[in-house]
Amino acid sequence: MDLRLEKVSHHYGATEVLRDITLDVPSGKIVCIVGPSGCGKSTLLRMLGGLERPDQGQVLQVGAPPAGCLNPLTFIFQDFALLPWRSVRGNVSLVLEDHPLDRAARGAIIDDVLSRTKLAEFGDALPKQLSGGMKQRVAIARALAVNPAVMLMDEPLSALDSQTRELLMDDLVSLWTRAPFGAVYVTHNLAEAVRLGHRIVVLSRRPGQVREVVSIDMPLEDRRNGLAELETQQKILWDMMREEAMAADAELVDV
């Protein structure tokens, strides 16, 4: 199942946030969205996931979601959004309970996603007992449990320290290589973008417009931190973003 944005524009009151955005998210590919802060990345993602309606333009699903998909468009949030009163298993179970699955089937899905995210031993822990990286792995497990067609991730790693971020990126890559999923990955970390993106969309400062779309053909599993080719890509992206970021920064001072 593909996702398509057609001529999407949006205002919050008098502020124009997004202008005329047209974008394709092909199935099984990771699309990274980068852009200066406040340019409307989170807003765009909420629209892709049906949590917000654009003023103009439309968000389209192309094709049917694959069989066995319980929630085609599934979010992973920056602040994890785990229920603090439920255990790790309980948090995963939450998103399955509204579907007609018997106990055994539900238990099997939970066991499967927890072992894929290396959380099998922590099923009974409460969120307050987990480190940030583990909390985000629980959120990833929860997202995997509903077998999404497209994962919508809003800066999923930016609340974590850089070592944990590195580990989780490896985890995401290995999860993707084993079972490719479509994803929209919002970040302002260009290193993450070149590690995870098949396609990188650069947005301009507010109002957000598509400035450039960069494709990286190197397979995800071959990408490493510090690889020359990726460094070059990252530099190109940074040059592109630099002026936008500087202008955005100056704008904030003006206000």
Added chain:
Amino acid sequence: MSDPARPVPFRGGGFVARQRRGMGLLVFVLLIAFAEWGTRTGFISALTLPRPSDVLLTFKELYDTGMLFKHLIPSLTRLVVGASIGAGLGIALGVLIALFSLVRAGLVPLVAAIFPIPKIALLPLFVIWFGIDEASKYALIAFGTFTPTVVATYAAVDNVDRTLIRMGQSFGLSWQSIVRKIVLPGAMPGILSGLRISLTIAIILLVAAEMLGAEFGIGAYILQAGSLYDLERLFAGVVILSVLGVLVSAGIAAVERRVLRWRV
């Protein structure tokens, strides 16, 4: 550099609630010991304050004659029935107010209007509506617990983390699931601390209702003692009320420890 080394002065203490066992008890014991000492030495005249040991004797007599339970049981029944009705309806309405803007717009002003009415003033009205027996007492206690519970509940629901609700919606959970599994547990801390206040109000109203018309009950007992200026019995009654208050508070603390284990 040969300046003398000094430890960095510590200035990070305080502003943290820590459990200190026995402190509350110690305050009680000291106060009572002071009253006992004062009344024995004549420093406090017997007309001002009864001697704690005499109050204890009165209490023992009350227990021995079986009158204690004769007063306590009707009181507890009224308290449990009235407070359950009031708190139950209050939580239900509070949740409705928080979830539906139409209900909120319609009822918040009404709740604000009835909140400051001293509910005791309405007892005659309740007697006309529900009769002179138990029903009017239940109604008074229920009404008194109802309003603070409503306010505490809708404030608690308003404070539930919106990102959790967004999360629920993004996973396609049904409306009922979101309310039952996200909104209500998230509002639990606020609802429980509201109950602390409304249950205490229930005890106050219980006594008021019993003073205005009951043969048995702690309120009636206190009223009788008061009209005879029998300070020992008056204080025995007051002590029962205080113990009741402490028990309610401890009960809620126990529920909080069980239900809110997840809190950091």
